[in-house]
Amino acid sequence: MATLVDKVNMVLTSSGMRPITRDNLLYYYAPIKGSLSYGVLSVQMFNPELFENFKFLVIPQYISLTNACLVNTISGTGLYLYSSRHLAQATPKEKFIYCTFGTVMFNLGSMLLWALGRTVAPENTVVRTMMGAAGAVGALYIGKNYVAYLDAHVRTVKA
Known part of the structure; x- marks a missing residue:
């Protein structure tokens, strides 16, 4: 008898998504959630009036939409960078520093723009x-292509 997770994984894989594993949750689904939050954040920054009286089911009222989206987009971007091939040879401390720097510069730089x-x-x-929306899509497209370019030009180090 198939468990609920098995059934969900079958549906996900048949629709072209990845099955639920720890690594996929951290390095695939969290960046997707971060990308969605990045899009909402950009629209909210350009048009804060749209979300003034909007009630969210999962965000407590004392937390602003900007902060909730920013937390999601920073965590998604950081996990995406952490799992990239060009940082595979870095020490965990270096990975953390580079990912933190990259995600803060990308997200706060976007907010400034x-x-x-x-x-x-x-x-x-x-x-x-x-x-x-166009600004978010464009920045995500360029950022993803930039990381893919860096990953494609990584030389594998023989141990």
Whole structure:
């Protein structure tokens, strides 16, 4: 008799996703969740009025949407970088430092660009939403390609 996890894994693999394992949860699904949070964060930065009176089921009211999204996107980006091939030979301490630096620069740099972009964006909700979403998709695309480029040019070290 198949367990619930087996059934979920069958559905996931048949739909092209990875099965549920510790590594897949940390280095595949957490970065996906971080990417989604990054998109929400960018739209929220460009258009905070959209989320003023919105009630979230999983976020307590004393935590702002910006902070909740930022925590998710920082953890997702950090785990994505931590699992990348170009850091495979680094010591755990170096990996942590490089991942922390990379994720903080990517996320806080994005927030700075979005805040500056909002000052020049027209006072139109649809345009601001599209600018935020396009900015997030573009930054994620460039970031993913950059890490893939670094990973592709890694030489394997023979022990």
